[in-house]
Amino acid sequence: MLSSLLASYILHRRALGEDKLILQLLLPEVGRISAVVRKRTGKQRVSLQPFQAYSIQLTGRSELKTISRIEELAPAFNLQGKVLFSAMYINELICRIWPNDLASDQLFNLYQHSLEQLTGVTDLTEQLEPCLRQFEFELLIELGIAIDWAYDYSGQAISCHxxxxxxxxxxxxxxxxxxxxxxxxxIAAKEWADPDTRRCAKQISRILLAPLLGSKPLASKALFN
Incomplete structure (x- = not known):
């Protein structure tokens, strides 16, 4: 089976023998998939780095696809320091909790929008955490775990006091x-100036993600330390 050219991002890569890599890819509508690609050398070399859009062609009918063609589609996002670690956290989060081959209409756009937001972060205190919280909550919604910030369990409006x-x-x-x-x-209004609001969002996010992540710690979290 030969696919048409598809946009994709590389979430994770690991070696397979001496001349191949297994990539975790994020594709529009398709979701997250695993695919094998042969390393290239010389003029055929492609960087195969995260946070850069690629155009790919896939073959194969099994769960593990083969990349028959891959080209750079756009320049890589310029991410550094804690912003880069945050993007790595987003990649790891998708790989850990998004089921392989689970289709999604919104995940690819959500991911790309989050990278764009991270690129624009200038204040690590007031801008970085809101980017992460909004991604986490939207990801949970895509997984069917919706959060009603306006009403409690009985349908009563949330009271500010x-x-x-x-x-x-x-x-x-x-x-x-x-x-x-x-x-x-x-949080519902995306008003993040109050540090207590950001702290509240982080605590709620951890509670909701914990059952999906299990006991294995996230490797990307260690980078912040």
């Missing part, structure tokens, strides 16, 4: 301690 906790498969539940409703409403 009430505290809430999260119950799996139910949603936010009023409580004596927990996250302030105003912070939940800020």
């Amino acid at each position: 009430q505290h809430y906790q999260w119950l799996s498969e139910q949603g936010f539940v009023p409580a004596k301690t927990g996250w302030l409703g105003q912070h939940l409403l800020n």
Whole structure:
């Protein structure tokens, strides 16, 4: 089976013998797939780096495809320091929790938009974490785990002065301690200036991602330390 040319990003790569690589790829509508590519040398060499769009052609009917053609489609995103580590975290997150060959209409665009946002980050305190939180929450929605920031588990509107906790498969539940409703409403409105709102979003994200990630730590998190 020979596909037409497809846009793609490389999420991860590892060696297969001396002259091949296994790539984890993200494709529009297709989602995440695994594919083998032969290393090239000389004038045929292609960098095969993350955070750069490629145009590829795939062959094969098995779960592990073969890349018969690969070309650079656009320049790589310019990411450095903690912004680069954040992009690596996004790549690892997709590889860890997105099922292989699970199609998605939005994941590719969401990923590309997040890279564009990271490229524009100038304030690591107020801009970087919101980029990551928005990606995480949108990724969870794509996986069918929706979060209603405006209403609690019983359908009552979130109150800015009430505290809430999260119950799996139910949603936010009023409580004596927990996250302030105003912070939940800020997240819904994408208003990230308040550090307590950013802290709240990070805590909720960790709770929701934990069952999907399991006990194995994320390698990219170690880079921030």
